[in-house]
Structure formats: C-alpha cells, structure tokens
Amino acid sequence: MRYWLTALLAIFIVLLGGCQMDQEKSTKPAEMSVEDLPDVRAFQDDFTREFLQSTKETKEGYYPFLSGTGAYKMDFPAGGIVGEKGYSKKQKEFESYLVGIDEGNGFESSIKIDYYSKIGQTSTELEMLSSQFNQKLDFESYDENNITISLAKFEDDEKTIGAVGLLEHKSTQEGLSIIYESECIRSVEDCKTEKIEMQNKIKQWVNSIKFVKNDESDEEQ
Amino acid sequence: MSESILSTDEIRLRLINLEYKDLNKKDFEKEIKQIYLEEYGEILPANIEIIHSRDSKNSEVTSSDYNGTAVYFHSKEKDINELYIISQGTQDGADWEYNLKAMFAGKDFTQAKSANKFTEEVIKEIDNNGELTVTGLSHSLAHNNNTTAHLIYDTFDEIYSVNGAQTNYYQLFNADRDFRREIMNNFNLSRTNPDAIYNLDPKQLETFAKEYYKDKATNVHQLISKDDPLYAVSGARGFFTIGDVKYVDTNPDLPGLRNLMDEIPDEVIKDFQELAIDYTVASKKGGTNAAIQEIIGVNMDLVNEIDDIGSAVKVYFTKQGEIDAMVHGLNDKLPGVLSRIKTVTGNADVIFGRLVNAGYITEEQKNTLVTELTAIEVELDGIQETVSRLTSIRDMGDFYAQLGGDAAAIIKMKRHYNSIMESFEELNNEDLLAAMEQSAKAIVYLRCLKVCLIRRNHILVQIWFIRLTVAERKFE
Structure with missing residues (x-):
C-alpha cells in the first residue's frame, strides 16, 4: 500500500515538475533574466533577443525566430545578431534588416532579409535581385511549405560564397528576399571542402522559413 | 536619335511642376501641349500617352507611398520614342515619415523600388520594339527615389532633378548588395557585425560611394538652389551628391544655408x-x-x-x-x-x-x-x-x-x-x-x-x- 502511495506521489511530482517546465518554456526569452539564457551571441544581444521565441533549440545551433511584422518564422543561428541601426519596419507591410553571424565553423556570414506584404511579379523581383550582383545568377525554383522558392548560389571569390533567394507565398501576395553570404576565414585550401558544406547549410536554413499565414483560410479578417 | 523632345531645363521644370497638380490624363496632356507650344513656339510633334502610378496593375505599386506619372512621347514619322517618368516629391505625412527613415536614417528604400517597378511596368506596356529612351524627372524626395533606383537597378538612361534630396550611402548599403560587399571588403568590416558601417568615417564613406557609382553618375543632372534647405543638409553624414550639378544662387543677399549647416559640427x-x-x-x-x-x-x-x-x-x-x-x-x-x-x-x-x-x-x-x-x-x-x-x-x-x-x-x-x-x-x-x-x-x-x-x-x-x-x- 505504502508503495502505491509513494508511486502516486512520485507521479504527481513528475507531473508537477512537467508543468513547471512547460511554464518555463512558455516564458519569452526577452522576459527572462540574462543568466538563464543560453550563452550564445543571439541571446546576449538585447535587440536580437526580442525576436527569439524560446531558449529551446529548433535544431542544433538554431533558435525559433518570429519576424517583427509577425509574418514569418525561421530558424535563427545561435551565433547571429540582428543589426539594430539598420533595422527598418513599416507597419505590417515591410521589414528589412541585416544579420551578422559567427557561424562557429570557420565562416563569417551576413544575411539580408527584406519582407514585403505585397511582392511584385517573380520575373521583376528576380531581375531586381540580379542587378545587385556583378555575376549572372541561375535561379532554381522549387516548392517548400506552401512557398515557391527561387534560389541561386553564387561565388564571389575562393573564400566567399552564398545564395540569393526569393520566397513567394503560394496563396497570399507576401514574399521576401534573402541574400546570404559567407566568408571562409581559414586558408584557401581548408576552405575548398568547407564551402560545399556551407552551401548546404544555407539551403537548409532557407527551407526553415515559413509564413505564419499558412493558407488563405488562415487569419483572414 | 536627335535631341530629346524636352531639351531645356525650363521645360523639364515645368513638367515636374505639373506632376504636383494632380491632373487627370486629359488635362495633363493638354497642359503638356500648351507648355511645349509656349517653350518652343511650335506644336508638339508627337503623340502623348499618360500613365499614372496609381493606375498600375501591380498592387504593390499602388499600395506603396510612391507616386509618379509616366509621359510617353512617340511618333514613327519623326522617329520620336521617349519615355519620361516624373516621380513626385514629398507630398504628405507618410512621405515625411519616409524622409526620416530613408534620407536621414538611410534605412528604407521601398519608394526607390516602387519607382523602378513602375518604370519597368510602363516600358513593358508600351512595348514597341523601337529604341526607347527612359528619362527620370524629379524634385525633392523624388530625386532620392529616382537616383537610388538608377544606381541599383539601372532604371533610367538619364535623370534630371531640381533641388533633390540627395542619395544616401547608408540607404544604398542596405539596398544594394554589390555596394555593401565592396564597403565590407574595402573597409575590412567583419560580416559578424551588421551595424559596423555606422562606425566608419563619414568623409571616407562619401568619397568611396562617389567613386563606386561614378559611371552611373554621368547620367545624373542636377539643378540646385543654394538657398534650398535640402542643399543645406546635403553636407550631413549619409548624403552624397552625384552627377553634374548646376548651382544657382536664388537669393544673393544671403550667404546660403549650406555654409551655415556645414559649420555645425x-x-x-x-x-x-x-x-x-x-x-x-x-x-x-x-x-x-x-x-x-x-x-x-x-x-x-x-x-x-x-x-x-x-x-x-x-x-x-x-x-x-x-x-x-x-x-x-x-x-x-x-x-x-x-x-x-x-x-x-x-x-x-x-x-x-x-x-x-x-x-x-x-x-x-x-x-x-x-x-x-x-x-x-x-x-x-x-x-x-x-x-x-x-x-x-x-x-x-x-x-x-x-x-x-x-x-x-x-x-x-x-x-x-x-x-x-x-x-x-x-x-x-x-x-x-x-x-x-x-x-x-x-x-x-x-x-x-x-x-x-x-x-x-x-x-x-x-x-x-x-x-x-x-x-x-x-x-x-
């Protein structure tokens, strides 16, 4: 009998503990005290912390990020910070910023992300992205999470690589452009093999972007 | 092609001014014909088509704060095929909000994008296989819109502006990837610090921006009054003035505001x-x-x-x-x-x-x-x-x-x-x-x-x- 009581008590304790953990999880990182936050750049920076939704990783080295417009989510790199001085937002229509990342794998990166609640025609938008590059871009197009993604890899020199992308929501007019560029800070020799891995990492990151309004029936007011 | 149809400062200025009058297409056309007659003493030798940005088929153009009018002059016999995009300057509160963000803080570039989209749309619409020249006409904020679009997207063949809000290198750093990359390389900025540009010496950045865009600058023509307040602030950090500039002293009794502003540390x-x-x-x-x-x-x-x-x-x-x-x-x-x-x-x-x-x-x-x-x-x-x-x-x-x-x-x-x-x-x-x-x-x-x-x-x-x-x- 006493055994059962103890077991019951144990279950209660586990359940209560579970509840507490849930509560912790639901506290926004911006409201947590600094010592409880993960010791990574993204959380150390006050401005960046505001966008992060939880201290629980979405996958290794990434945390959940919600844009200032609330329009899209993505995985945010632990070594990244959002540039506060260059950050710009116009109501729910436009948001633009630069992210600086210490990738922790011998690469230093920047990502430029521009969101528009109404994006233009695909061909015009791709032309406008291309005109910011001295080289020809070959866009490859595919679908992911109700988004049409047009992505082009580029290589500036032996050490600098990256990708340009246009993401268009399939059922609303929303869209965003991203320019992700990474500089290998090791020797040219080391960089050779690392570059391929970095390109894969970039592509995987692009695929983590999801619009909050997932289809037309969602949040139509 | 021979000399363009709007060949003088006067006629270009009068057209820019027309844009502020919010005329319908018919009246706009009538006014242009009248101005042409007054300026050249002859009848306009071309047909005119007017397209307002508010009538654009692209909702991202109509919903933006950008306003402009496209005036298309064409005549097969006379070999005239010229498109003018008159972008509107600061009009209302939304524009001034944009001014603060775009011009002083250098962070917003959406109106420049809209200027380019509207121009591209019109070019497609009037598609006539001929050799089309595209000219931007602008005053005040519109100069920032037209010229920023031109520097990034090659929107125009020529730009003529009067008393323009100058282009801003912080704004272009945010909007033009190649320029951003060159700044990062040239000044040895770490990609890990997204705000590093704000710590750089403004004078060096200004020189760099002028040099970087010097080829495109040859197509930019500006008329600036030395008593214009936008000229007065054009020495502030961020701004760089490009193109061939004609300065006019419109009030010779006063020394001009720019000198005064320049003395402010x-x-x-x-x-x-x-x-x-x-x-x-x-x-x-x-x-x-x-x-x-x-x-x-x-x-x-x-x-x-x-x-x-x-x-x-x-x-x-x-x-x-x-x-x-x-x-x-x-x-x-x-x-x-x-x-x-x-x-x-x-x-x-x-x-x-x-x-x-x-x-x-x-x-x-x-x-x-x-x-x-x-x-x-x-x-x-x-x-x-x-x-x-x-x-x-x-x-x-x-x-x-x-x-x-x-x-x-x-x-x-x-x-x-x-x-x-x-x-x-x-x-x-x-x-x-x-x-x-x-x-x-x-x-x-x-x-x-x-x-x-x-x-x-x-x-x-x-x-x-x-x-x-x-x-x-x-x-x-």
Missing part, C-alpha cells in the same frame, strides 16, 4: 541622425507616445493621467507594471538623450550665432532659442535627478517609502514636463516663427531635432516639414 549632425534612427526604430510599433517613451523613457500616456497627488496614487496602484517599466526606461534612456541635447545647447553659439551673423534671425530671437533650449535641458536634468533618487528609494525595499517616492516623483516629473511644454510654447511664439519661416529654413531642421526629441505630437514635425516643402516650390 559633425557630432551634432550625428546626434540628429541617431535621434532619427531612434525615432524610426521606436515608431515601428506605431503611435507617437510609444516613440517618445522609447526615446526618453517617459510614458506620456501615463504622465498625462496625473494631475495631483490623488490621481498619482490612483495611477500608481492601477498601473504598477507600467510605472516600473517607466522608471527602468528613464534610467536607461535619459542620460543618452540628455547628452545629445547638451551637444546642441553646448554648440548653441555656433549654430544660432552664425544664423544671427548671416541675418537669418535677430539677436533677440537667438537669445530666446538659447534660453528655452537651456531651460529644457535643465528640466531634463531635473527629471534625471528625480529618477536616480527614485531608484535608490526603490532599492531600499520598503514598500511605503517606494510608494511615497514614486508618487512624489511622478508629480515632480509632471511639473518638469509642464515646464518643458512651456518652453515649447515660448518657442512657438508668433514673431519667432515668422522670422524663422521667412529667413531660416535650415533652422527648421534644428527645431525638428528638438521636436523629435520631446514633443508629444508627431504631426508637428510633419507640419514643419510640409511648410518647408511648400516654401520650396517656387519654381513656377
């Missing part, structure tokens, strides 16, 4: 820019009180609820959280703002003294300005002192002491705030306003600095700016 301009950046960052949540709270840390909604000790206690009990937040906010933010205000009062003699010497304002008006600015500084000092005392009372951990301390502090702050508002009343004095309006438009920018800082009402900023634009449109 870069530190002051930098503070202004920081304020513009703070302001735009803060106003992202909408609402001016929120923006003011973000900048100085005073929750205006809260303070306005308080009249006496009774309401102070009521607010205290019902709005605990907000008061807590305000005390912390004030503690964090006030010292920064105060030091910026001190930069301005500390340089008051340079700024206002030069305006007196140049005959823009009288000695007496200068004294009023300096007195009131100093008074504002004293009040802000008072607020800061109250806040720091408050934080020490709060640190004692005694609830009643805290209650008493907070309530007293709120009333004190309210008193300081009222004094600040009195100073503003003083500054709003009719004579002073009139003197400033007719003589020293540059001072509007200085006033804006104060207004952005403390004034509750964002609209005031806009009114000032709008007054400024109205004063500008004198080239009829």
Whole structure:
C-alpha cells in the first residue's frame, strides 16, 4: 500500500515538475533574466533577443525566430545578431534588416532579409535581385511549405560564397528576399571542402522559413 | 536619335511642376501641349500617352507611398520614342515619415523600388520594339527615389532633378548588395557585425560611394538652389551628391544655408541622425507616445493621467507594471538623450550665432532659442535627478517609502514636463516663427531635432516639414 502511495506521489511530482517546465518554456526569452539564457551571441544581444521565441533549440545551433511584422518564422543561428541601426519596419507591410553571424565553423556570414506584404511579379523581383550582383545568377525554383522558392548560389571569390533567394507565398501576395553570404576565414585550401558544406547549410536554413499565414483560410479578417 | 523632345531645363521644370497638380490624363496632356507650344513656339510633334502610378496593375505599386506619372512621347514619322517618368516629391505625412527613415536614417528604400517597378511596368506596356529612351524627372524626395533606383537597378538612361534630396550611402548599403560587399571588403568590416558601417568615417564613406557609382553618375543632372534647405543638409553624414550639378544662387543677399549647416559640427549632425534612427526604430510599433517613451523613457500616456497627488496614487496602484517599466526606461534612456541635447545647447553659439551673423534671425530671437533650449535641458536634468533618487528609494525595499517616492516623483516629473511644454510654447511664439519661416529654413531642421526629441505630437514635425516643402516650390 505504502508503495502505491509513494508511486502516486512520485507521479504527481513528475507531473508537477512537467508543468513547471512547460511554464518555463512558455516564458519569452526577452522576459527572462540574462543568466538563464543560453550563452550564445543571439541571446546576449538585447535587440536580437526580442525576436527569439524560446531558449529551446529548433535544431542544433538554431533558435525559433518570429519576424517583427509577425509574418514569418525561421530558424535563427545561435551565433547571429540582428543589426539594430539598420533595422527598418513599416507597419505590417515591410521589414528589412541585416544579420551578422559567427557561424562557429570557420565562416563569417551576413544575411539580408527584406519582407514585403505585397511582392511584385517573380520575373521583376528576380531581375531586381540580379542587378545587385556583378555575376549572372541561375535561379532554381522549387516548392517548400506552401512557398515557391527561387534560389541561386553564387561565388564571389575562393573564400566567399552564398545564395540569393526569393520566397513567394503560394496563396497570399507576401514574399521576401534573402541574400546570404559567407566568408571562409581559414586558408584557401581548408576552405575548398568547407564551402560545399556551407552551401548546404544555407539551403537548409532557407527551407526553415515559413509564413505564419499558412493558407488563405488562415487569419483572414 | 536627335535631341530629346524636352531639351531645356525650363521645360523639364515645368513638367515636374505639373506632376504636383494632380491632373487627370486629359488635362495633363493638354497642359503638356500648351507648355511645349509656349517653350518652343511650335506644336508638339508627337503623340502623348499618360500613365499614372496609381493606375498600375501591380498592387504593390499602388499600395506603396510612391507616386509618379509616366509621359510617353512617340511618333514613327519623326522617329520620336521617349519615355519620361516624373516621380513626385514629398507630398504628405507618410512621405515625411519616409524622409526620416530613408534620407536621414538611410534605412528604407521601398519608394526607390516602387519607382523602378513602375518604370519597368510602363516600358513593358508600351512595348514597341523601337529604341526607347527612359528619362527620370524629379524634385525633392523624388530625386532620392529616382537616383537610388538608377544606381541599383539601372532604371533610367538619364535623370534630371531640381533641388533633390540627395542619395544616401547608408540607404544604398542596405539596398544594394554589390555596394555593401565592396564597403565590407574595402573597409575590412567583419560580416559578424551588421551595424559596423555606422562606425566608419563619414568623409571616407562619401568619397568611396562617389567613386563606386561614378559611371552611373554621368547620367545624373542636377539643378540646385543654394538657398534650398535640402542643399543645406546635403553636407550631413549619409548624403552624397552625384552627377553634374548646376548651382544657382536664388537669393544673393544671403550667404546660403549650406555654409551655415556645414559649420555645425559633425557630432551634432550625428546626434540628429541617431535621434532619427531612434525615432524610426521606436515608431515601428506605431503611435507617437510609444516613440517618445522609447526615446526618453517617459510614458506620456501615463504622465498625462496625473494631475495631483490623488490621481498619482490612483495611477500608481492601477498601473504598477507600467510605472516600473517607466522608471527602468528613464534610467536607461535619459542620460543618452540628455547628452545629445547638451551637444546642441553646448554648440548653441555656433549654430544660432552664425544664423544671427548671416541675418537669418535677430539677436533677440537667438537669445530666446538659447534660453528655452537651456531651460529644457535643465528640466531634463531635473527629471534625471528625480529618477536616480527614485531608484535608490526603490532599492531600499520598503514598500511605503517606494510608494511615497514614486508618487512624489511622478508629480515632480509632471511639473518638469509642464515646464518643458512651456518652453515649447515660448518657442512657438508668433514673431519667432515668422522670422524663422521667412529667413531660416535650415533652422527648421534644428527645431525638428528638438521636436523629435520631446514633443508629444508627431504631426508637428510633419507640419514643419510640409511648410518647408511648400516654401520650396517656387519654381513656377
């Protein structure tokens, strides 16, 4: 009998503990005290912390990020910070910023992300992205999470690589452009093999972007 | 192709001016024909098609704040095939908000994008396989729109502008990837710091930007009045002037505002820019009180609820959280703002003294300005002192002491705030306003600095700016 009581008590304790953990999880990182936050750049920076939704990783080295417009989510790199001085937002229509990342794998990166609640025609938008590059871009197009993604890899020199992308929501007019560029800070020799891995990492990151309004029936007011 | 159909400054200026009249297509066409006849003494030798950006098929163009009109001149016999895009300058509050973000803070570039999209759309629409020349015509903000679009997207063959808001290298850093990359490489910036550009020397950046865009600059032609307020601020960090520029001294009796502005130390301009950046960052949540709270840390909604000790206690009990937040906010933010205000009062003699010497304002008006600015500084000092005392009372951990301390502090702050508002009343004095309006438009920018800082009402900023634009449109 006493055994059962103890077991019951144990279950209660586990359940209560579970509840507490849930509560912790639901506290926004911006409201947590600094010592409880993960010791990574993204959380150390006050401005960046505001966008992060939880201290629980979405996958290794990434945390959940919600844009200032609330329009899209993505995985945010632990070594990244959002540039506060260059950050710009116009109501729910436009948001633009630069992210600086210490990738922790011998690469230093920047990502430029521009969101528009109404994006233009695909061909015009791709032309406008291309005109910011001295080289020809070959866009490859595919679908992911109700988004049409047009992505082009580029290589500036032996050490600098990256990708340009246009993401268009399939059922609303929303869209965003991203320019992700990474500089290998090791020797040219080391960089050779690392570059391929970095390109894969970039592509995987692009695929983590999801619009909050997932289809037309969602949040139509 | 022979000489273009709009070959003189005069006719181009008259067309730019037409854009502000909000004419329908028929009247627009009629006016153009009339102007052509007056300028050249002959009938326009081409057909005209007019397309307004508000009629664009692309909803992202119609929903943006960009406004422009495309005028297409064509004639097969005469071999005329010319498209003119007249982008509109600053028109309303939304534009001035954009001005702050785009021109001073250098962060928004959506109107430049819209200018390019609209132009591309029109080119497709009038598709005629001929050799089309595309010319941008612009005044004020439109020069920033047209030229920024041109530098990034190669939108135009030629650009003609009058009294333009100049291009901004911070804005192009955000909007043009190749330029951004070249800056990072040239100045050895680490990609890990997204705000590194703001620490670079403005003069070096200006030289670099001019050199980087020098090829495209050859197609930009500007006409600038030395008395134009946008010219006066064009020496501020961020701005770089490109193209062949014809300067006109429209008011030879006065030395021109630019010289005066140039004497204001870069530190002051930098503070202004920081304020513009703070302001735009803060106003992202909408609402001016929120923006003011973000900048100085005073929750205006809260303070306005308080009249006496009774309401102070009521607010205290019902709005605990907000008061807590305000005390912390004030503690964090006030010292920064105060030091910026001190930069301005500390340089008051340079700024206002030069305006007196140049005959823009009288000695007496200068004294009023300096007195009131100093008074504002004293009040802000008072607020800061109250806040720091408050934080020490709060640190004692005694609830009643805290209650008493907070309530007293709120009333004190309210008193300081009222004094600040009195100073503003003083500054709003009719004579002073009139003197400033007719003589020293540059001072509007200085006033804006104060207004952005403390004034509750964002609209005031806009009114000032709008007054400024109205004063500008004198080239009829």
